[in-house]
Amino acid sequence: MQPVYVTAAAQCLPGPPIGNEAMADHIGRLSPEAERFGRLTLRQNRIRTxxxxxRSDGSSDWTVAKLAGQAVRSLIDGAEVARGRIGFLATATTQNDLMVPGLASGVHADSGLPPLEIASLQSVCASSVMALKAAALQVAAGEHQAAIVVGAEFSSRYFRPEHYRGTDTVQADGTLPGDAEFLRWTLSDGAAALMIEDRPAAHGLSLRIDWISLRSFADRFAPCMTGGAVHGTDGALTPWSLVEGGSAAAAKAGAFQLRQDVDALYRMLPVWMGEFMRLTDEGRIDPDAVDWFLCHFSAHSLREEMARLATKAGCMIPEERWFTNLYDKGNVGAAALFLLIDDLMRSARLEPGQRILCAVPESGQCIMAFAGLTVVGDKQ
Known part of the structure; x- marks a missing residue:
C-alpha cells in the first residue's frame, strides 16, 4: 500500500453567518417556551454563529447535492491535480435529498467531473471518516491516483415550524420533546471536501494519512440520534414505512423529525474514551506527541465532559492544542471534520512534521472514529 495525502481542501457555507439573536426569526418561531429552551441549549453548546x-421565509435554492457539489468545484479549482487524474468520489451525509439514488450520484452530476467511480456513505457525523477511509484505501491500493471526499448537511430544512405543527409531538405549550428541540438549536448547514492523492502537493503543505480507525458499538447501544421512525412509549422504533396508516400517519406521529437522546449520548462518552485508550495502548495514539487535536463535538458541554474524562484517565491532550470552529460555524455533522481540516490548513499555523489527531464520536448508534495525519511539504 502506497502513502496517501490530503493535498487540498475547500468548503461551502451557504448564506451569511446567523447569530443567536437572529436564530428564532430565521428557522421560525414555535412558541415563547420553545425559545426559552433554545436559549438554554445555546448556553450549553456555546455556538455563536x-x-x-x-432563507428566513423557509425557501431555498440549495440541496445537499448542490452544497457538496459547490465544495467539490471549489476544491478542484484550488487544487493542482488535473481532472483526468481524479478517479473516485466518496460522499458523506446524515440525510440525502432523495431516498434513491445515492448522494454521490447527485454530487457527481453537479461537480462537472467526467465519468468516475463513486461511493455514497450515510450515517451521522462519522460518515465523514467512512468516506475518508474509502477514498484513502482506493488511492493507497493503486486503484486511483486521486480521489475526492466530501461531507455535506442540510439540517435546517427540518427546523421550520410547519415541519412540526399538526404533528403529535408538539405539546400544549408549543414546545417539542427535548430530544427534538435540542437538535433544532444545535445543527446547521454546509459542506467541505478534501483532495486525496498518491503524492504530496508540489507546492505548500500536505497532510499524510498515517492511519484511520473506526469502530461501531451498536451491539451495546440502542439508536440515539434518529430520523424516519415513530418512537413508541416503550422506546421501540417503528420505521416510517411500517407505520399503520401509511406515510401521512407516520408524518403526523413525528417520524420525519430529527431526534437525539441526550442522556444516551452522555452514556456513550466512556465507550468513546475507552476507544481512545485502546489506540493509545496499541501505540497508534501518543497524547504527548499530538500537535493538533481536531475533535468534533456537538456542544461545549460535551467538550468539557470529554476533557474531564481524559484528564481523569491521564491521557488529556492540552486544550491549547485543540483546534475547533464549532463556536463560529456550528455543528455541521458529516461536514464537520473536513471543515476543521480545511480551516486548519488555511490557518498558517501548520509546520512540517507536526502530527494531527482527528476524532469523530457519533451518537447515531455509538461509533468512534480516529485518524492520524502528519504535515509534510514546504511551508510557503
Whole structure:
C-alpha cells in the first residue's frame, strides 16, 4: 500500500453567518417556551454563529447535492491535480435529498467531473471518516491516483415550524420533546471536501494519512440520534414505512423529525474514551506527541465532559492544542471534520512534521472514529 495525502481542501457555507439573536426569526418561531429552551441549549453548546441553506421565509435554492457539489468545484479549482487524474468520489451525509439514488450520484452530476467511480456513505457525523477511509484505501491500493471526499448537511430544512405543527409531538405549550428541540438549536448547514492523492502537493503543505480507525458499538447501544421512525412509549422504533396508516400517519406521529437522546449520548462518552485508550495502548495514539487535536463535538458541554474524562484517565491532550470552529460555524455533522481540516490548513499555523489527531464520536448508534495525519511539504 502506497502513502496517501490530503493535498487540498475547500468548503461551502451557504448564506451569511446567523447569530443567536437572529436564530428564532430565521428557522421560525414555535412558541415563547420553545425559545426559552433554545436559549438554554445555546448556553450549553456555546455556538455563536452558524450558516443555513434556507432563507428566513423557509425557501431555498440549495440541496445537499448542490452544497457538496459547490465544495467539490471549489476544491478542484484550488487544487493542482488535473481532472483526468481524479478517479473516485466518496460522499458523506446524515440525510440525502432523495431516498434513491445515492448522494454521490447527485454530487457527481453537479461537480462537472467526467465519468468516475463513486461511493455514497450515510450515517451521522462519522460518515465523514467512512468516506475518508474509502477514498484513502482506493488511492493507497493503486486503484486511483486521486480521489475526492466530501461531507455535506442540510439540517435546517427540518427546523421550520410547519415541519412540526399538526404533528403529535408538539405539546400544549408549543414546545417539542427535548430530544427534538435540542437538535433544532444545535445543527446547521454546509459542506467541505478534501483532495486525496498518491503524492504530496508540489507546492505548500500536505497532510499524510498515517492511519484511520473506526469502530461501531451498536451491539451495546440502542439508536440515539434518529430520523424516519415513530418512537413508541416503550422506546421501540417503528420505521416510517411500517407505520399503520401509511406515510401521512407516520408524518403526523413525528417520524420525519430529527431526534437525539441526550442522556444516551452522555452514556456513550466512556465507550468513546475507552476507544481512545485502546489506540493509545496499541501505540497508534501518543497524547504527548499530538500537535493538533481536531475533535468534533456537538456542544461545549460535551467538550468539557470529554476533557474531564481524559484528564481523569491521564491521557488529556492540552486544550491549547485543540483546534475547533464549532463556536463560529456550528455543528455541521458529516461536514464537520473536513471543515476543521480545511480551516486548519488555511490557518498558517501548520509546520512540517507536526502530527494531527482527528476524532469523530457519533451518537447515531455509538461509533468512534480516529485518524492520524502528519504535515509534510514546504511551508510557503
Amino acid at each position: 452558524r450558516h443555513y441553506a434556507i
